[in-house]
Amino acid sequence: MTTTQQRAFLYGPVLFGAYGVIRLLDGIDGVKGPGLAWTAGHLCFLAGLAFFAQGFAAMRRSAVEKVAGRDRWSLAGLWIGGAGIAALVVQFGADIVTGLISADHAEMGDRVGDFQALPGVELAFYILGPLLFFVGQFLLTGRLAALRTLKVWAPALVLADSLLSYTVKDLIPLGAVMLVLSYAPLWRGTADTSRAALVKA
Known part of the structure; x- marks a missing residue:
């Protein structure tokens, strides 16, 4: 795995986590968006998604290398997670655009509502789509834990983060901390991704 x-x-x-903190600060006055904080927070999230897309691909590659062949579990995680990322890009992109072209929170809410009212949009980009991101991430983390690349408790933290982030958005910063801990062996470069380590275990 490369340094990048x-x-x-x-x-x-x-x-x-930065998105979660900015979101909390943006809501201090009781209203979230539009404005600089709304746009900055959403841009942080989109940038985070780009890194997660890269990370998902690296996790898939790590699993394949460790088993020295095809790995359907990690492939499913990659495709499901990728679909979730695509859905979240659309959702957050729409939020940024509506924030930029709206004069106040009420107008922004109306514009977002109009977008969600389009056939299939709410289900694909606000309900089912984001859920796929969490499912894909859990599958990939679980696979690497099963292959002893990640700690056995990593999937539990990822699941906890998913539940917190999906149901209580104010806890997104806490969920981000859980992810940092879950993936520590990967970003620190201490994870053993060799097949020999798996065979030895």
Whole structure:
């Protein structure tokens, strides 16, 4: 795994955490968006997604190398997680655009509502799509834990982060900390991704 790939496992969660903190600060006055904080927070999240896309691909590659062949579990995680990333890009991209072209929170809410009212949009990009991101991430983390690349408790932390981030958005910063801990062996470069280590174990 290259240094760039290793950093993706740190930068992705940190940027998610930054989004969560900015989101909390943006809501101090009781209203979230539009404005600089709204746009900056969403851009942090989009940048985080880019690093997660890179990380998912690296996790898939690590699993394949360790088993020295095809690995359907990690492949499923990559495709499911990738679909979730695509959905979140659309959702957050729409939030940024509506924030930039709206004069106030009420107008922004109306524009977002109009977008969600389009056939299939709410299900694909706000309900099912984001869920796929968490499912894919859990599958990939679980696979690497099974292959002893990650700690056995890493999938539990990832699952906890998913539940927190999906149900209670104010806890996104806490969830980001869980991800940093889960992926520590990867971003620190201490994970053993060799097949010999698996055979020995």
